[in-house]
Amino acid sequence: MSGVRTLHTLRPTAGRHHSGARSVSVRNFNTYFVTHLPSSSLHPDSRSSSGPGHKLPRSASTPHTPGPGASAAVVPPNIPSRDLTVVRIPLRSAKHHYGAANSRGQRVYNEDAYQAGTIVIPAFARRPPISLVRNPTPKPSEGTSAKSSCGDPQVFYFGVFDGHGGSECSEFLRDELHGYIEETATEFSLQSSLQKEEKTGASSSQEDPIGSKAEPEDTLGGTEATSKTVQLESELLQEYRRTVGGYFRRFSPEYFSVPARSSVDDPVQGTPPPVTVESVLSYAFLRADLDFITAQARKPDPDDPHISDFPLNKDEILGSPHLPPSGHGIGGPVRFKGGSTASIALVSTPTPSPFWHPASNSTLVVAHVGDTRVLLCETATGRPRPMTADHHPSSPTESRRLRRFADSLITDSFGEERIQGLANSRAFGDMQSKRIGVSAEPEITRVDMGPAEYSFLTLVSDGVSGTLSDQEIVDIIKEARTPEEAARQVIEFATEISSDGDNATCLVVRLGGWERRSEGGLGSLGTKEVRDARRAEALDPRRRGRR
Template sequence: MLKCTTNPRLRASYITWYKTFQSLNAKAQAQRYHNFIKATASQGRTIRIPLLSGNVIGSAVSRGNRSYQEDSHAIATLSLSPKELQAHLAERLGILSWDPGRIGPELAGQVVFVGLYDGHGGPSVSQFLQRELHGLFESVPELAGQVVFVGLYDGHGGPSVSQFLQRELHGLFESVRPELVPDTISWMKSQGGYFKRFKGGALERWAERGAKSPTFGLEARSTLAFLEADKRISELPESEKCGATSSVVLLHSLEAPASPFFSSQLLSLMVAHCGDTRVLLCVKEGGSAYPLTETHHAESRGEAARLRRLGAGLVTDSFGEARWMGALANTRGLGDFRYKAFGVTPEPEITSKLITGEQLGDFRYKAFGVTPEPEITSKLITGEQYAFAVLVSDGVTSTLSDAEIVDVARGETDPQKAAKAIVSLAEELGSEDNATALVVPLAGWGKTTGADKTLELRNYRKKTMIG
């Protein structure tokens, strides 16, 4: 057609169309993440389950009394290399027997991504995380299967960073590879101050160019995704005073034939975390809350030890609240580049746990100023141990306790109603901040036993608010 076109204007129009088509086609091929999860049905058929349905994963958002919304979130399915997943299961959970060949190459690497991004100084960072972080997790070469990703981003100082994360982070999760590690470490060192002697933390084994390195695992991929996101956020004009905290949940069913995360009797769950967004599990027997994240404040034990060599950067304001460098509540997060040299880091604090009905192991690996490295928690969930996971921003946790959050959610009939009930109660009890709740059902959904321990307290608090 192009050779037969003699009209210069038509020829130019066709060339423009063809280049656009090639670009879109290349982008579609590179971005393998999607908004459904595949599972094996009867007679070996594969079915698609929509992740954005409120019956699959519940979500609720409130702006509160703020002038704009700085919270963002993302839900997607990624395709990761089964070889990477095998390395992660063996190294962090001690599982040597998982055989992706029994599941099939397309489903073996399926992991659900659930991310919560809490922005501050504006939503730019949290929106970037929502858009790109789950893409950073997903590798283009040797794609074989899916992994479900849910991300929550809580911005501060404006919406720019959280919106950037919302828009870009899943794409970045898809594209990171070990070859990027040396340049990423060099960029971190260029921030100076705390990072002048940065060796790579969880990425140190891949820091030397051309060296033979071990298989890239989920924790290394998570760390690199967060650091790469922070690197790109640094190009935003607002990044000096705008930032976001983030919690990301990855769900990977190990069953054969493949089953969705909400019914899987053998499930790997990993949390990558920076800041004060929170991830909880509801234990089916008794309904207690099991926290998977810690708040990264300067006065917390782990962060205080990490930042000690920087000297007296902790300031207590007139309300009795501790602030790092007199300004920041959180010492781990993305963005906030005017404080980066003072130890505000995107690096992950890494926690790996193996739970198979009994507690078999608990391994902590502390990363060392504000850092984008996430805290990473890995758990193996068997049977119906847990009813659901919930991700919440600080607009919820500033008002509700962990126990109140899970008690409110467990009384609802579907995840969407549960998420709305959490946010509604936070508002009713006085929360004025942006508030987000994401509820992810697990195999024990709807089967929680024991009494609602906080019912009387919640009713009393409601009456007190009414006056």
């Protein structure tokens, strides 16, 4: 977690193009989470407990006092007689819950970046079954998650960003993307999926039978708020049309409520669909990308000093510099023409039980651009479940999307299609390729995770996924004692056998089935022979010169 900056600054209203009053709030992203722990004087440390203890790091915890506007900590109803302490625990210190490792490989610079923490947005988890409402699951020794300032259980955020051409864009996403998501959720008036029933006065026992399959109701209430969302989306599409053009003249994001041809002065007919976390993520990704490329377009071009003397440029991306949620500048003093991929995972729980508890239900939402990868490991089978698909020009869906505009699709010496030399057809930045369809529109996937249904979640850059198969990645993680050790072992193995020495990053997040991660299928033995052979080949001095 070194180099990660926590954002607590106000975002200025200047520099944004959408009209109307904007709510300016303090950024609340934190690299720690807040939890209840039994006081050591009354209850032993969870590290000494038998069974599947969760080993929260008491030595790294600090007392937590809710800030202005934050909800007071609520004592869990199942242990009212216990003396509990509300503490902050840095994720980087919770090695039994989260681990991260990266390496620059054989490259001169490390252009990868990653982020992890808690993000302040309303909950989007499915409402809990009646059994969980009546019988809270956490035990005193396992900790109970405290509420966020929204009044909901904390939403966890994990992200991996793989830069190309430099680290300016990946570092921008590491430091700012979560702020765009928080700001968009506020501007769209995203409603909690858990608090609606409290407002209507309906009881969970009447609306949610056990095993209910109803969709999460993270919807937007009120015609006025809905109109504002439509207006913001329309303005963003107009900005893309005006400043980028090309592909974006007919651009129609999947989760937007307005068609591509709509304008601010031409309201959408009918009732727009309700706002969901998917529409918030889609807008935040696109807003961040447009802010980044317009900021770069007005900077001097180090490769062409003559062009940089003029207010317009040959990239045909115009506009004025923007300020990200932190209020800081975007990138360096000169124009950055590279870009970055991005894969983020948000985890929301319907109850105070933390998502890593074996009896906890939770909801995972993954937003993905490029070829970084997100995997779940199924507890019952031991197999990986890919949550992302690489956005390469050769994939059928991306090829159909691009061929109307990208007349420069070429095949390199390895037989892989590229668009103007880029391996990814979706990315942040890459300002010179935006007009032909290199978009930051995320592909979004939602999964409702049952108790201990999955063992762990992992996010990797292509320095790992380009070298190891999905099954090899999860098998290496199964053999480790902690997520921290697992992330380190994945990176060590990937860099050891890599043929190109690319930057490699791996995040491992504990889920409810962690203690049973080796029970499904063949455990970690399914790929052990293959991995041993690959390591032996990589270490063979006779073959080393051929790599």
